[in-house]
Amino acid sequence: MINLSGKEAIVTGAGSGIGRGICSVLALAGANVLVTDISGKGAEDTLKHCGYGDKFRARQMDVTNENSIDEIISEHIKDRKKIDILVNNAGIIGSEGWSNREIPNSQDWTEVYEVNVRGVVKVSERVSKEFQNQKRGKIINIASIAARQGSPDSPHYSTSKAAVVSWTQSHALQMAAYNVNVNAVCPGLIWTPIWESIARKRSQFGGSLKTEGLKGKNLFDQFVKAWIPLQREQTP
Ligand SMILES: NC(=O)c1ccc[n+]([C@@H]2O[C@H](COP(=O)([O-])OP(=O)(O)OC[C@H]3O[C@@H](n4cnc5c(N)ncnc54)[C@H](O)[C@@H]3O)[C@@H](O)[C@H]2O)c1
Structure with a gap:
């Protein structure tokens, strides 16, 4: 396994599912991880799940809220001095009650875009300021298989993930001059x-x-x- 000892990683939406799994793998590779989620309890539970003592810290952070992002990233930089890896994992499939609607409504489109697209952009832009100063860094955006194939019942989600792939390509071009890699993965x-x-x-x-x-x-x-x-x- 790759050795990430001494690296500082930040994972969004890490209070559950794939984000929690990413934190476990980063921990096994030796990284220090800032576990963030809109659910402070979810982030704390991931901390317990990973059980890696003070290499891990948990913070409540809402990727749709620029103040929340700035507060957590600024605090991290003050404490740890650098960021090596950002994993933009936070994502949602719809707004409250989505699964009871045959056709996604306007709220579903808006909230999914706010979290899945604008959330990735907001966190990336804040962290990229640090990466520009450091002249290095890695960003991994969690897109989806849905970005590459249509979906009859969740077009709002599929298009949001296609937008994540497109944003990744643009941001990679913006950040290349600063020695920063920006990639996306499309889980199944x-x-x-x-x-x-x-x-x-x-x-x-x-x-x-x-x-x-x-x-x-x-x-x-x-x-x-x-x-x-x-x-x-x-x-x-
Ligand atoms: N499960 C799959 O099959 C699958 C496949 C491809 C891609 N994905 C993507 O993987 C990522 C993780 O999804 P998952 O399946 O683990 O789902 P999940 O619901 O278990 O995890 C999503 C996490 O994001 C957090 N979150 C939601 N809104 C947030 C916000 N505004 N700010 C910060 N955190 C927020 C939630 O609290 C939750 O902990 C998502 O981007 C999802 O689209 C999932």
């Missing part, structure tokens, strides 16, 4: 609260597959069989 299917919500919706309204009578994880497994060549789910 992972059983997290986001997929629980997609399964709830598809068990009510159907989806692109025949899933009548299937619910929850059983419905998810049907998508894994159809979409993933190795027919096995990924893990956070």
